[in-house]
Amino acid sequence: MTPFIRMTKAEILRVGLALGVPYRETWSCYQNNDRACGVCSSCHYRREAFRACGIPDPIEYEE
Numbered sequence: 371m372t373p374f375i376r377m378t379k380a381e382i383l384r385v386g387l388a389l390g391v392p393y394r395e396t397w398s399c400y401q402n403n404d405r406a407c408g409v410c411s412s413c414h415y416r417r418e419a420f421r422a423c424g425i426p427d428p429i430e431y432e433e
């Protein structure tokens with residue numbers, strides 16, 4: 371099943387926030403570094419979703 375396939379990243383983020391997902395403990399980056407790169411497509415979409423929701427992303431980025 372693919373319950374999120376038709377939702378935007380911002381909509382998925384809101385569902386996670388409503389469920390109490392600890393986003394500080396989550397990882398979206400495609401790179402294998404100590405901190406998320408902030409520029410790969412996955413970081414880009416994650417940051418865009420947090421911006422769209424008007425809340426700060428709780429993780430630190432390389433750039």
Ligand SMILES: [Zn+2]
Pocket residue numbers: 398399400401406407408409410411412413414
């Ligand atoms: Zn990244």
